[in-house]
Amino acid sequence: MALLFRRPPLPPFPAGGLLVGGAVRDWLRGVAPRDYDWAVPDPAAAARGLAAQLGGSPFALDxxxxxxxxHAPGGVQHDLVPLLPGDVTADLRRRDFTVNALALTPQRRVLDPCGGRADLRARRLRMVSEANLRADPLRAWRAARFEVTLGFRLEEATGRAARQAAHDLAAGVLPRPAPERVRDEMQALLAHPDAARGVLRLEDLGLLALTLPELREGIGMVQGGFHHLDVFHHGVEALHQLLARFPDADPALRWATLLHDVGKPRARGVNPATGRTTFYGHDRIGTELTRERLTRLRLPSATVERAAALVRAHMAQLPAGEREARRFVHRRRPLLPDLLRLMLADREASRGPDSHPAVRHAYMQAIDRVLAALEEQPAPPPPLLTGRDVMALLDLPPGPAVGEALRAVAEAQALGEVTSPEEARAFVLSRQA
Structure with missing residues (x-):
């Protein structure tokens, strides 16, 4: 255990300053902090001094x-706030959890008015007070995030307080945190390798209904066939499978994997001929639900659109041969290889009666075909014809027909059916015959 020994070096303390909060917690655990919070007599002067010493850039937040x-080199951040005389202990007592209610002097003396060091040793996450948690209900989300990212155990009374806060938020008794703040907690949680457990913890605390209510619609919805889990737990397991195999997955892929079947509850039907449950169109419905929910969480538009596109494509039929693999790559190139990662995580999270070894082996072979085709042609080849070429060849004005012809040529080129401008012209003319 790294706790309370092998402490990493610290940057120089600003004059008259104290290090406070999570940076002290991490330092005591033997973890080099990435974010430093300083309480100093003169924040402006201290910021300029730190920047000069560390090579960073200072600027006023407020x-x-x-x-x-x-902003210091290496992505390290330093925040500086005024240190008021005699105010340190009072400030620490207003914080969220005891392990964050710590301060460190330049002489490395720890100020610990709330028993945070004992909780660190016990790997226990305990609120400073329920009043503090309710004063900023985002701390309930933070409890779930810290439990996962720190590997601590949520103390029972703190868990009860978080559940009560979730109940009161849903009832309108407490004001809901700004979506941007919830987004930041969710992004930090999903960035962790054990994010799937964090999603389950959010559900246990009653917070998932306030964050991703559409995802909860799949709780208890049995699927059968390839699936051994209900719709909700399948999505969580798919996230787990993704991160176990691709720990570098970006946020859009993580969100898409968690939400890939979010449309199933609203697409649920029954095949009258077989009596089996169906989910026709769930990819389309899930695309819109993903876009709406992530937009409400104020995620960057590029992340929203990529996650939605991955959800829309996750049911794509994998190719049975090399030619079909080249077509697959051509049509879905912007989403690769992330789409394959999502599809693999989806399949590995499905261990129902229809998911026998032969089917799983065939699925992996199909993925390998696509990867081979992608490796063979990692970027689209230069176009053989321009729009002007097509308009002159077919005597067409600008319009959709020109674009359609260019797309057909591009696909034929990707499949190796045309390899020169002359062959491309003949191909275009043959389509008009």
Whole structure:
């Protein structure tokens, strides 16, 4: 255990300053902090001094309140706030959890008014007070995130307080945190290798209904066939499978994997001939639900659109041969290889009666075909014809027909059916015959 020994070096303390909060917690655990919070007499001067020493850039976050920030090399961040005389202990007692209610002096003396060091040793996550948690209900989400990212156990009374806060948020008794703040907690949780457990913890605490209510619609919805889990737990397991295999997966892929079947509850039907449950169109419905929910969480538009596109494509039929593999790559190139990663995680999270070894082996072979085709042609080849070429060849004005002809030529080129401008022209003319 790294706790309380092998402490990493710290940057120079600003004059008269204290290190406070999570950076002290991490330092005591033997983890080099990435985000430093300093309480200093003169934040502006301290920020300039830190920047000069570390090679970073200082700027004011809130000049009126005297909040400053320094972006240091290596992605390390330093926030500086005013240190008021005699106010340190009171400030620590207003914090979220005891393990964050710590301060460190330049002489490496730890200020610990709430028993945070004992909780660190016990790997226990305990609120400073229920009043503090309710004063900023986002701390309930943070409890789930810290439990996963720190590997601590949520203390029972803190868990009860988080559940009560979730209940009161749903009832309108407490004001809901800004979507951007919930987004940041979710992004930090999903960035962790054990994010799937964090999603289950959010559900246990009653917070998932406030965050991803559409995802909860799959709880208890049996699927059968390839699936051994209900719709909700299948999505969580798919996220687990993704991160076990692709720990570098970006946020859009993580969100898409968790939400890939979010449309199933609303697409649920029954095949009258077989009596089996069907989910026709769930990819289309899930695309819109994913886009709507991630937009409400204020995720960047590029992340929203990529996650939605992955959800829309996750039911794509994998190719049975090399030619079909080249076509697959051509049509879905912008989503590769992430789409294959999602599809693999989806399949590995499905261990129902229809998911026998031969089917799983055939699926992996199909993925290998696509990967081979992608390796053979990692980027689209230069176009053989331009729009002007097509218009002159077919005596067409600008319009959809020109674009359609160009797309057909591009696909034929990707499949190796045309390899020169002359062959491309003959191909275009043959389509008009």
């Amino acid at each position: 000049e009126e309140r005297g909040y400053w920030r320094v």
